[in-house]
Amino acid sequence: MAEINKVAVIGAGVMGAGIAAHVANAGVPVILLDIVPKDAADRSAVAKGAIERLLKADPAPFMSKAAARLVTPGNVEDDLGLLADCDLIIEAIVERLDLKQSLYAKIDAVRKDGSIVSSNTSTIPLAALVGGLPERFAGDFLITHFFNPPRYMRLLEVVAGAATRPEAVATVSQFADHRLGKGVVRCKDRPGFIANRLGVTWLQAAVVEAFDRAIDIEDADAIIGRPMGIPKTGVFGLLDLVGLDLMPHVNASLAGSLPAGDMFHDLYRPAPLIEKMIAEGYTGRKGKGGFYRLNRAEGKAKEAIDLTTGAYRPQKKADVEAVKEAGRSLGKLFEHDSAAGRYAWAVMGRTLAYAALLVGDAADEIEAIDEAMRLGYNWKKGPFELIDDLGVAWFVAALERSGLPVAPILTAAAGRPFYRVVEGRREVLRLDGGYAELVRPDGVLMLADVKLTAKPVLKNGSASLWDIGDGVACFEFTSKMNSLDPDTIDLLQKSIRKVAKEFKALVIYNEGSQFSVGANLGLALFAANIAAFAEIENLIASGQAVYKALKYAKFPVVGAPSGMALGGGCEILLHCSAIQAHAETYVGLVEVGVGLIPGWGGCKEMLARWQSLGRLPNGPMPPVIKAFETISTATVAKSAAEAKELLFLRPSDGITMNRYRLLADAKAKALSLVEGYQPPAPPTFRLPGPSAKVGMDMAVDGFRRLGKATAYDAVVSSALAVVLSGGDTDVIAELSEDDVLELERTAFAGLVKSAGTLDRIEHMLMTGKPLRN
């Protein structure tokens, strides 16, 4: 299979620029071209401007500054020659067939043999795009449909034409999977492919039904949201996010291209209120507001639009009886005898019926449709998983009662589920009524699959230990948000003993959306509130001891985070032999935000890292200053790449782009360390002592005078400075790890008794935001 080592993206709009940034995130050089603006001094100003915007955008399209340097801007008139050595050329220009085709001709003239051309079109059929173009081009051409923003949305829809070389498809898929970290879903050359065709139909159904039934938008979002595993933005919140003005285009395109008789046409009709909103600039969050807005004239009052009158009114807290009564049962919600229950079914009954109709049309495999909705719309469950929850028989009966079409795949199911597990094998229904085994691609190992057949080796209320084969164990956090509590520490201690006896290596990994948000603050605050300080100190001491035992275990330990790894969740990683991190990992020691300092060895490990890996000037001060800067500002790395810059990760630690590949990569890394594994030698510290502490205090004082630090920031920073400077020591004395750990404990114990700290923890728990006291 050919390798893709250089990429070009043509079209530096939101999508093109975002795709280029993400290719750069993969460490692949990328050319970004756009047109030459009229009378411009700089003929590449469009592409250069796009890169500028990328660097400022939030959330950041680049994972690191180094990635930004891999993007070379240019223009399509002077720089087409740069395409000559590109392996993949992605077109992301305006959705006009004539412009695309004339560009393709130019591309074809300069590109090398075997290079691949793809379009990011979302509306033009592949057959039309290659119409009239040479055979060589058609053979190398396919559609790669990215979702916005390309770094963060994991779905990539790939459409191949009849003439497309299978090897070209395989090469691009491999690249997208391994290097870009995308979930590749193969779609047929049908309008809207899968995700947008189904997603837009769903949105349209939710909007039209809400208008017809005069449902308050807060209620609509509460109904068509959490209860079905859909993000809490629901429908109207999501439209505000993507932009209301996008909808008419997408709707018109689908309406224009889908055949007569397609269910979408039933839902396609003008919405005067939305048109008026767009005309007046209420295009959503990017505009003056959308269905929801912050009324700044009223002191940032949260307001919501009334679908009937079109007037804004104060936003209310959704309080939907049907949702509360239904609990976890989607069927109960759909059957609930209330406006909310009828709305839920009107929207989702139609959406799910439509999803079933797409089988054989947009894609042959139901798992492709499920994956598209999970990765493209962030649904927790795909439509067929939702139908399985409802029960196929119940669903078919409900469709018939409502006069909705029953798709062939539903008939083929004959009351059986879409997915089933037979002797530990996952199987999926096919259109012929048979089941096919769902096999993970090579290099994909999911803990969820392990759980289908295995029982945990150890388990309590907050964590589990699993056998993931080949002598490797996996330690999994299982608490809410994977917060850490005494049970976690307890099971980790037991796991270390167990792994030492029965396994070769340990991986710390889980499949929650966050690796760990750190210590359970609710428990900590409760303990502090009842003055159970001795218990808190015990928990700190036992956490330090267990993390240390992890570090010096005689087997290798690989931490495999994805998502947030904060506070204690960061500290556990700092004690691992090696890390294999998902690229989207957000690591940080954020304790100061709640008025504390890292107490589970975080200060000690950061000192040790800056000391040994920091490439800093000589002397005791530079590592101390670096650790102080990172911890006192609660700096969080916004990617695994950035985590390396901040030394939360070592240069030797691995990064996995594809979330699905993380556990297998981590396991492989662990096994690679087994042979001849030696625990690390304990570091020693020469720290500068009280004079350095005074220096750090003065620096914070300066920030305070500038209004950048608060009074209590100074208190917490000062406690941190004592630890990092080594307490009452001087450079001549050599401190051990235990000495620094004791300083951590003392500082932590002092802070946790302070009212300022308790106020911060309480505020964080109640509002989710740090208190600036």
Add this chain to the structure above:
Amino acid sequence: MPIYKAPLRDMRFVLYELHGGEAMTELPGFEDFGRDLVEPVLDEAAKLCEQVLFPLNRSGDEEGCTLANGVVSTPKGFKEAYDRFRDGGWTSISCDPAWGGQGFPNVVSTLVEEMICSANLSFGMYPGLSHGAYNALARHGTEALKEKWLPKLVAGEWAGTMCLTEPHCGTDLGLIRTRAEPKDDGSWAVTGTKIFISAGDHDLTDNILHLVLARTPGAPKGIKGISLFLVPKYAVGDDGAVGGPNGVTCGSIEHKMGIKASSTCVMNFDGATGWLIGERHKGMRAMFTMMNTARLGVAIQGLGIAEVSYQNAVAYARDRIQGRSLSGTKAPDKAADPILVHPDVRRMLLTQRAYTEGCRALAAGIARELDVSQRHPDPKVRQAAEDYVALMTPIAKAMMTDLGSEVANLGVQVYGGHGFIREWGQEQYVRDARITQIYEGTNGVQALDLVGRKMPADAGRALRRFFHPVQAFIEAKVEDERLGVFVQPLAKAFVRLQQATAQVARAGLARPDEAGAAATDYLKLFGLTALAHQWARMAEVAYARLDADGPDTFYEAKIATARFFMDRLLPESSARFSAVMAGGRSIMEFPDDAF
């Protein structure tokens, strides 16, 4: 003949020596309430209670209230006593000066309330209910409503009630059926039946203002659909003149175990004109804002009964001679020794005394924080004080009324057979005290409020207001040579309370029944620890006074009582702790059919 002397010495101790009452004048609005103003008021209250209210206690109990021809009459002498009470300004003591009140601090009016409850609990019900109505109206009523009704309520010319309970619902007020229909002029027509209405009807005042919970048309089901209305017994013209009947009648009066001189009525509202207090559907919120004060008021009732029962028991034990001391004759000139010499009688008296004085200290401390929560200029300090009051209110209500009953029962026991005889007066206290454990939220409901609401709220923030000061006190004093004997048992109970708190919070999170099953024992453990803290502090103050001023039997008795509490009463905390830690299985797994 029963006796009552207001415990002014101990009240001064609690107010000024224990809780630093002189600092009260630092709170805005309390500048005038120095000792020179407060102490004469307490003296006057004592006189009124001892000389006017107390003599009517027994007779009122014997006679009870009567309903004839739709008119409720209070026992003989009550009307005259009420007139003196009102003319003395006692109905307005803690009311807002804006409405003609005297604006006294809660900590002072709490002590006055205790005296009233000791002297004549039934009598105290009438002004007590008026004060509850005053609180609700003053906090939630419109200006127009307040201007029309508050001045006369404050002046005691009119009385008030709280109409919550209906025949089919008491604790669960979501089931209320009384309804209010809107009228064209903005008022409401209220129709329904309320029961157990204390002071529902009587002959003490010209008018009675009923605060009635009712449901409006189309209101949401349950507790969220209830609104609060002001419904007067008689219409009142714009000139303030009392007019004709308003469709409010007393259907009957209850025949009760105790507080017989307090009229407890079935009230019928038949299209009676009323006015909305606060927002529609927010009636329960309006009720909740005054719940703390009302519940503290009931806690004080328990304390008042305990005090008077103890005083009589002591008098009887000195007087009554029976048997000889186990350690040899003590009163050779008499046929037998006074029963005061017998260890078990002493145990009973000291139990009464230690609980009574401990509860007084605790209650005054809570009242002091209530003042801080209402008056302090710093919102953070106000919040902290409010947290403390919210946390301690269910504990005070349940523990102090349970102890009121327990102490009253011990009082009967000290009297022996005479305790069972009406004319001695001791059995009345047992009967009167019993209702305090039930109304204003049963003590079981108080315990649930503690573990289900106060404890988990804001990750236990309210708990901090108790645990942190006590922890700091223990740390500071545990090695003190003299105080160690008091602080060490406190520290033991405190650790048990911490463990039990963590256990109840943890178990309750997973299974609410676990918290429910632990609630009553947990509340008692908490209450005993709080009393132990008060006793250790009282011992500290007493030692300091003895050091400064030389021997004084008052302080010596304080220290001796503190020692008794630590030795003989606090150990119950260990049993309560064991019960909490045992969990709720034996309660919840018992088959329903086997009961």
